[in-house]
Amino acid sequence: MVTIGRLAAYAGVTIKAVRHYHKRGLLSEPPRDSSGYRRYGAEHAVQLVKIRILAEAGVPLSRIKELLAGDPETFATAISEIDAKLKKQIEELRLARERIAGLREGDRLFVSEEVADYLERLAAFGVSARTIQRERDGWILLRSVSPERAAGMIADKLDAFGDPEFRAIYLDFDSAFDWSPGDPRLPILADRARRWIEGRRGRTGQKSSSLVDAGFARLMATSYGVSSPAWDQLNRIARDMPAGPHKLPAPPSRSG
Amino acid sequence: MVTIGRLAAYAGVTIKAVRHYHKRGLLSEPPRDSSGYRRYGAEHAVQLVKIRILAEAGVPLSRIKELLAGDPETFATAISEIDAKLKKQIEELRLARERIAGLREGDRLFVSEEVADYLERLAAFGVSARTIQRERDGWILLRSVSPERAAGMIADKLDAFGDPEFRAIYLDFDSAFDWSPGDPRLPILADRARRWIEGRRGRTGQKSSSLVDAGFARLMATSYGVSSPAWDQLNRIARDMPAGPHKLPAPPSRSG
DNA sequence: TTGCTCCTCACGTCACGTGAGGTGGC
DNA sequence: TTGCTCCTCACGTCACGTGAGGTGGC
Numbered sequence: 317m318v319t320i321g322r323l324a325a326y327a328g329v330t331i332k333a334v335r336h337y338h339k340r341g342l343l344s345e346p347p348r349d350s351s352g353y354r355r356y357g358a359e360h361a362v363q364l365v366k367i368r369i370l371a372e373a374g375v376p377l378s379r380i381k382e383l384l385a386g387d388p389e390t391f392a393t394a395i396s397e398i399d400a401k402l403k404k405q406i407e408e409l410r411l412a413r414e415r416i417a418g419l420r421e422g423d424r425l426f427v428s429e430e431v432a433d434y435l436e437r438l439a440a441f442g443v444s445a446r447t448i449q450r451e452r453d454g455w456i457l458l459r460s461v462s463p464e465r466a467a468g469m470i471a472d473k474l475d476a477f478g479d480p481e482f483r484a485i486y487l488d489f490d491s492a493f494d495w496s497p498g499d500p501r502l503p504i505l506a507d508r509a510r511r512w513i514e515g516r517r518g519r520t521g522q523k524s525s526s527l528v529d530a531g532f533a534r535l536m537a538t539s540y541g542v543s544s545p546a547w548d549q550l551n552r553i554a555r556d557m558p559a560g561p562h563k564l565p566a567p568p569s570r571s572g
Numbered sequence: 573m574v575t576i577g578r579l580a581a582y583a584g585v586t587i588k589a590v591r592h593y594h595k596r597g598l599l600s601e602p603p604r605d606s607s608g609y610r611r612y613g614a615e616h617a618v619q620l621v622k623i624r625i626l627a628e629a630g631v632p633l634s635r636i637k638e639l640l641a642g643d644p645e646t647f648a649t650a651i652s653e654i655d656a657k658l659k660k661q662i663e664e665l666r667l668a669r670e671r672i673a674g675l676r677e678g679d680r681l682f683v684s685e686e687v688a689d690y691l692e693r694l695a696a697f698g699v700s701a702r703t704i705q706r707e708r709d710g711w712i713l714l715r716s717v718s719p720e721r722a723a724g725m726i727a728d729k730l731d732a733f734g735d736p737e738f739r740a741i742y743l744d745f746d747s748a749f750d751w752s753p754g755d756p757r758l759p760i761l762a763d764r765a766r767r768w769i770e771g772r773r774g775r776t777g778q779k780s781s782s783l784v785d786a787g788f789a790r791l792m793a794t795s796y797g798v799s800s801p802a803w804d805q806l807n808r809i810a811r812d813m814p815a816g817p818h819k820l821p822a823p824p825s826r827s828g
Numbered sequence: 829t830t831g832c833t834c835c836t837c838a839c840g841t842c843a844c845g846t847g848a849g850g851t852g853g854c
Numbered sequence: 855t856t857g858c859t860c861c862t863c864a865c866g867t868c869a870c871g872t873g874a875g876g877t878g879g880c
Contacts, residue, residue, distance in 0.1 A: 318716050321833065326716035331834085336870055351878050353834055358709030361716055362682050369675060373668045377869070395676055402669045406662055412629045413658045419625060420651055426618050453614030460574050460582035460617055577859065587860085592844055607852050609860055633843070833878085840872070851861070 317355040327364040334364065342367055342381050373398050374405070430470045431455045434477075441483060447490045476516070485509050495546040502546060506553040573611040583620040590620065598623055598637050629654050630661070679708065686726045687711045690733075697739060703746045732772070741765050751802040758802060762809040 324331045337343040343363055346356045363384070370380045375398055383394050418425045424432045431452075438448050459466040476482045488505050495502065580587045593599040599619055602612045619640070626636045631654055639650050674681045680688045687708070694704050715722040732738045744761050751758065 318713060319833075322716050326712075330870085332871060333869085335836095340869090351834075353878085358712040361712045365682055366675065369668070369671045369681070371869085372664075373672050392676060395672055398672055399669055402665055402672070406665050406669075408628075409658055409662050409665070412625070413655055413662075415625045416629050416651055416654055416658070419622065420648060425625070426621050456582075456614040456617045457574060460578050575859075586844085588845065589843085591862095596843090607860075609852085627843085830880100832880090835877070836875095838872105838874090841870090842868095844867090846864105846866070848864090849862095852859085854856100854858090 317349075317357060318361075320354050320356070323356045323361060323364060326361055327368050329364065329368050337364070337367055337377070340377050340381065342377055342384065370398070373402055427452060427455050428459065428467070428470065430467075430474065431459075434470060434474055437477065441487065443487065443490050444493075447493070479512075479516075481512055485512055489547075489550075492546045492550065493544045497545040497549040499546060502549055503553055506550055510554070573605075573613060574617075576610050576612070579612045579617060579620060582617055583624050585620065585624050593620070593623055593633070596633050596637065598633060598640065626654070629658055683708060683711050684715065684723070684726065686723075686730065687715075690726060690730055693733065698743065699746050700749075703749070735768075735772075737768055741768055745803075745806075748802050748806065749800045753801040753805040755802060758805055759809055762806055766810070 318326075320331050320334055324334050327334075334343065338345055343360065346354050346360055349355050366384065367380055370383065371377065375383070379394075383391055386394075415425070427435070435448055435452055438451065439445075455466060455470070458469065477486075485505070485508055488501075489509075492499075492502065492505060574582075576587050576590055580590050583590075590599065594601055599616065602610050602616055605611050622640065623636055626639065627633065631639070635650075639647055642650075671681070679691070683691070691704055691708055694707065695701075711722060711726070714725065733742075741761070741764055744757075745765075748755075748758065748761060
């Protein structure tokens with residue numbers, strides 16, 4: 317006939333936990349001695365160890381109560397289910413470990429594999445850190461709006477990057493961010509981009525690709541709300557060109 | 573500039589969780605649109621993914637807040653600690669799986685290895701299920717009172733069981749539970765037990781062993797509060813024997 | 829007498845979940 | 855107009871933990 321402290325120590329739980337199990341009706345109340353202290357027997361110790369094992373396996377106390385009251389067959393079935401859940405949990409924790417390891421590395425976590433590879437290629441080509449950051453943010457936003465469109469667009473983009481002319485234009489757009497809006501190179505760049513887009517349309521037979529629809533610099537500028545006077549000017553030149561692939565959508569508000 | 577629903581879906585959390593992170597100061601409040609809706613940018617998506625990864629690794633939100641605000645060095649150190657904790661947790665879940673598997677088997681969970689083996693030997697010797705149950709309960713209680721004494725006593729008991737005479741006496745005690753208190757075999761059994769105990773004392777040179785101190789049937793009877801008229805009579809006979817190893821402690825109350 | 833164990837409320841904590849009651853865009 | 859998404863309180867949940875204020879045995 318042991319006290320609550322000894323019982324708790326034996327089972328490896330706290331005294332508060334034992335009292336909590338009484339309150340919840342999981343563990344039967346033992347008789348009291350003359351001072352009102354609870355006095356436990358071996359049957360309580362057995363029950364408490366069972367409760368602890370199930371509780372540590374993450375079984376809700378309400379479920380434990382049911383299980384202890386139910387028949388052995390139901391109990392055995394439940395044990396299998398609990399085991400399966402534990403297995404799953406272990407798997408999830410393993411994944412959690414991998415992901416927090418990824419937090420060290422950083423950026424690869426927030427974009428798809430393809431986008432991460434793409435951003436690395438941009439860096440290798442000498443694209444500015446500022447533009448790479450903007451690309452990354454754009455892809456993150458785009459994926460949050462539509463993962464499917466993002467997947468399609470990145471495939472398109474990677475394909476275009478196979479073309480040295482596209483790479484050259486891209487690098488010029490990158491530099492153009494800092495140009496003055498009156499820079500004579502702007503109309504030349506705009507025309508070069510237009511010709512490339514038309515040529516690509518002919519080659520791929522596509523009615524419209526994501527690159528043609530909007531132009532990536534534009535997507536970046538409008539979706540993330542960052543632009544420069546020179547880029548704005550580039551957009552204006554594009555808008556004023558003869559009809560064709562240059563029918564850009566109305567610019568979203570720059571408020572965000 | 574995406575809504576709370578899109579952001580939550582992208583990061584794989586609930587809308588309620590996002591709002592909770594705002595309230596707790598983990599995630600900065602984005603600007604509102606004209607309807608008062610929150611409008612998020614890529615930086616929020618990045619933050620939210622970080623928060624989710626840390627939260628799923630079991631890091632308290634208050635700690636996550638600290639980490640996101642702190643310097644990268646502290647962050648890297650914390651990541652290592654978190655990883656160590658996860659590793660530990662996985663190990664604990666693996667143990668939990670083993671233990672709930674043990675719940676199927678049953679009794680071995682609640683007593684030590686030695687006691688479990690001992691109880692199996694009792695069954696093999698033909699000891700009644702009733703007495704085995706009582707032994708088990710006694711060992712559980714004893715271990716909850718004093719694990720060291722329980723370990724010493726089981727070693728002593730296993731040693732005694734190596735002696736065929738002890739086994740014979742034990743089996744007689746077992747049967748005696750149902751005898752009438754006036755049964756003529758009782759004094760004979762008491763005397764046989766006395767002689768065995770004295771002989772053992774001579775052989776082992778021990779001043780007093782746990783078996784001599786109390787006698788196991790007595791421990792069972794008094795600690796678990798179960799006895800029979802014949803066992804009570806056996807105790808009375810032992811008490812009336814000449815001084816020596818038979819000085820038994822005063823019987824605890826039978827109230828429990 | 830001091831220290832330790834026990835007792836019973838009652839409220840706190842942690843990370844959200846669950847409505848209630850309402851508004852705004854398609 | 856209906857359905858969907860968003861908004862802000864306020865309270866609930868789960869498994870205890872944390873005192874507060876007190877008693878009882880060595």
